[in-house]
Amino acid sequence: MxxxxxxxxxxxxxxxxxxxxxxxxxxxxxxxxxxxxxxxxxxxxxxxxxxxxxxxxxxxxxxxxxxxxxxxxxxxxxxxxxxxxxxxxxxxxxxxxxxxxxxxxxxxxxxxxxxxxxxxxxxxxxxxxxxxxxxxxxxxxxxxxxxxxxxxxxxxxxxxxxPSKRLTTKVVAGPEPGDIIMVGGGDVTLSAAPAGVTGVYPGAPTVADLAAQVQASGYEVKRILLDTTYWSGPELANGWSTADITGTPTVGKGFITNMQPLMVDGDRLDQGNLESRRSGLPARTAGTALARALGLPDIDVVPGAQATGDEQVLGQVQSQPVSIxxxxxxxNSDNVLAEALGREVAIAKQAxxxxxxxxxxxxxxxxxxxxxxxxxxxxxxxxxxxxxxxxxxxxxxxxxxxxxxxxxxxxxxxxxxxxxxxxxxxxxxxxxxxxxxxxxxxxxxxxxxxxxxxxxxxxxxxxxxxxxxxxxxxxxxxxxxxxxxxxxxxxxxxxxxx
Missing domain, CATH: 3.40.710.10 (DD-peptidase/beta-lactamase superfamily)
Structure with a gap:
């Protein structure tokens, strides 16, 4: 029932x-x-x-x-x-x-x-x-x-x-000319809120800042690849319901999403609403936000990449300290943010x-x-x-x-x-x-x-x-x-x- x-x-x-x-x-x-x-x-x-x-x-x-x-x-x-x-x-x-x-x-x-x-x-x-x-x-x-x-x-x-640790989202040069890789580092607060909209995470880094750094590098972007390898394993926990991602016909609210280490605004569709429905596609939504911020809304956004760590860094932004x-x-009893912080405990404990x-x-x-x-x-x-x-x-x-x-x-x-x-x-x-x-x-x-x-x-x-x-x-x-x-x-x- x-x-x-x-x-x-x-x-x-x-x-x-x-x-x-x-x-x-x-x-x-x-x-x-x-x-x-x-x-x-x-x-x-x-x-x-x-x-x-x-x-x-x-x-x-x-x-x-x-x-x-x-x-x-x-x-x-x-x-x-x-x-x-x-x-x-x-x-x-x-x-x-x-x-x-x-x-x-x-x-x-x-x-x-x-x-x-x-x-x-x-x-x-x-x-x-x-x-x-x-x-x-x-x-x-x-x-x-x-x-x-x-x-x-x-x-x-x-x-x-x-407690002073900050989580980093970065963009690096990709394997082919024109490719860039957006590398998630577990910061679910990265904001793509448009001008005039106050996001739910005060003081969060922005996709606009990340895009501006990429543009300033002079790198010609033709495709965005997504790296979500910072976390691994299933994206939903036992005891969660997918209805808590997109809401239901009677309850149009979202409280969780598929846990991927690359996302914007906790994957909220309405960046200023704590209880907004979630996209359920966090990394792709983040990549699409970067494409828009670069002024390239029609370029391909492709999941499944993995940066080597040796690539040229074209831009990076950091979260507030984990204590904040x-x-x-x-x-605000934010589930997505709590799950992200829990994974930082795992990393610290070498789990x-x-x-x-x-x-x-x-x-x-x-x-x-x-x-x-x-x-x-x-x-x-x-x-x-x-x-x-x-x-x-x-x-x-x-x-x-x-x-x-x-x-x-x-x-x-x-x-x-x-x-x-x-x-x-x-x-x-x-x-x-x-x-x-x-x-x-x-x-x-x-x-x-x-x-x-x-x-x-x-x-x-x-x-x-x-x-x-x-x-x-x-x-x-x-x-x-x-x-x-x-x-x-x-x-x-x-x-x-x-």
């Missing part, structure tokens, strides 16, 4: 797929409040010798062919610039405030947890400073992580790959840049920082696959390591987390009276598949103590379930649980 999947952020998105998943907000969405921080907000994390110092905004008010899945049985980060609207930032450390007690946290949460809209509810709350558990329900159960899986990908990325790309992937190699490398990266990945099942790096499973505890532990400063590089993951009621996939959440106390204070990654909703993040209580949460609702549907989770987070924000 085909089931309908609703994606995260409460945007009402519906997708076709087997039982579960996540998503992104539509183009142009901004917080109705316009308070605290611009949409491109990032909260700076300054690392000290013993703990992270987290700067908080002051609140002004309250089935396709693919690889097998993996089942596991056993440098400083430069953040994007902070843009602030209004009252500014307020500093605190993860250790600030009084020690919360499990009994007081449970008592504070009890009214919110009584809401039947939470359905089959699982979760955990940790002390952000110590990692001690303060509340948990259905301990040991595996959950469908949906897009919160991106946090595991992000943690492995920031601790395995130089991760922030973009988390803020094949395939789905199998990537998920094994991510698990290895998590093990390398001391995390227990028992029970983790990964089919992709984005959380889109219906085959993914993870313990809530693992997701919470990754977040706790980030906010506590225990592993400094993980602080770079925090800058991309949406802010409650303000940005990204949380822009339109926390709008009810019960959820409003967390507006501007909580930061979290969302995830939704079918009737499962996930939320993993952190919030300071009224004493300034950082509380980490990983929440998962199953057997529920629609806005009431997301709103009920918001109220749980707001209860943590209101907690003086000492």
């Amino acid at each position: 085909t089931r309908t999947r609703a994606c995260c952020a409460g945007d009402g998105r519906q997708e076709r797929i087997r039982p579960m998943h996540h998503g992104t907000p539509p183009r142009g969405r901004r917080s109705r409040r316009g308070l605290i921080i611009a949409l491109s907000v990032t909260l700076v994390v300054v690392l000290g010798a013993a703990a992270a110092v987290v700067f908080w905004p002051r609140s002004s008010g309250g089935g396709t062919a693919g690889p097998s899945t993996l089942t596991v049985t056993g440098s400083s980060v430069v953040d994007p610039p902070v843009q602030i609207d209004g009252p500014g930032l307020q500093a605190m450390t993860a250790q600030r405030g009084k020690n919360p007690t499990a009994a007081k946290v449970a008592a504070r949460l009890a009214p919110a947890l009584a809401n039947p809209a939470l359905g089959q509810f699982k979760g955990i709350v940790l002390d952000g400073a110590t990692g001690n558990p303060l509340w948990r329900q259905a301990q040991g159960d595996l959950i469908q992580p949906a897009s919160t899986l991106k946090l595991l990908t992000g943690a492995a990325l920031l601790t395995s790959v130089d 790309l991760l922030s973009q992937a988390l803020l 094949p840049p395939t789905f199998d190699g990537m998920v094994a490398a991510i698990a290895q990266g998590l093990n390398d920082i001391g995390l227990d990945t028992t029970g983790l099942v990964m089919a992709d790096a984005s959380g889109l696959s219906t085959e993914n499973r993870a313990p809530s505890t693992l997701l919470a532990e990754v977040m706790q390591l980030a906010v506590s400063g225990t592993i400094p590089n993980l602080a770079g993951m925090l800058s991309g987390l949406p802010v409650a009621g303000v940005s990204g996939t949380l822009a339109e959440r926390f709008q009810t009276a019960g959820g409003r106390p967390a507006v501007g204070w909580a930061r979290a990654k969302t995830g939704t598949v079918d009737v499962t909703y996930a939320l993993v993040g952190y919030v300071p209580d009224v004493d300034g103590r950082v509380l980490v949460f990983a929440l998962n609702t199953n057997g529920a549907s629609g806005t009431p379930s997301r709103t009920a989770q918001d109220v749980v987070v707001a209860a943590l924000r209101s907690c003086g649980c000492t």
Whole structure:
């Protein structure tokens, strides 16, 4: 039976797929409040010798062919610039405030947890400073992580790959006179957006710049060859649906594409729309964009080439640092970008840049920082696959390591987390009276598949103590379930649980 999947952020998105998943907000969405921080907000994390110092905004008010899945049985980060609207930032450390007690946290949460809209509810709350558990329900159960899986990908990325690394797309002279080879280097943010259209990846390199360099070289172009050998293996993961590429007659949105290391604008047909349908032919679409930019729209674009590395370089452009790309992937829950970054983990771990190699490398990266990945099942790096499973505890532990400063590089993951009621996939959440106390204070990654909703993040209580949460609702549907989770987070924000 085909089931309908609703994606995260409460945007009402519906997708076709087997039982579960996540998503992104539509183009142009901004917080109705316009308070605290611009949409491109990032909260700076300054690392000290013993703990992270987290700067908080002051609140002004309250089935396709693919690889097998993996089942596991056993440098400083430069953040994007902070843009602030209004009252500014307020500093605190993860250790600030009084020690919360499990009994007081449970008592504070009890009214919110009584809401039947939470359905089959699982979760955990940790002390952000110590990692001690303060509340948990259905301990040991595996959950469908949906897009919160991106946090595991992000943690492995920031601790395995130089955060300042940039991904390069280049054009080199081809084997025959007049041939050029467009060589993909894994940068899915390369933009072909026309003049007047703002692409979905701020600061991305452009095809226009690449074409201008080729033209300046004086090389006469007659044909474009495409090299996609930077990655290998299947282009779709187990648990993905081709309907998520081009959309359906009733849902004209796209959330993934055939994973090729050469593409423009995440393969979106509408370069300014986060949820645009995808072409499904990423490399060919990128080559066609280059032909147009060269003023040669009718020349042949031919896939299947492989550069030797000895050719004359006619032009090249680079992405933003992978730390910035991760922030973009988390803020808007961008599946294609997360998958590309996952392959960078594979390359860093000297694993094949395939789905199998990537998920094994991510698990290895998590093990390398001391995390227990028992029970983790990964089919992709984005959380889109219906085959993914993870313990809530693992997701919470990754977040706790980030906010506590225990592993400094993980602080770079925090800058991309949406802010409650303000940005990204949380822009339109926390709008009810019960959820409003967390507006501007909580930061979290969302995830939704079918009737499962996930939320993993952190919030300071009224004493300034950082509380980490990983929440998962199953057997529920629609806005009431997301709103009920918001109220749980707001209860943590209101907690003086000492």
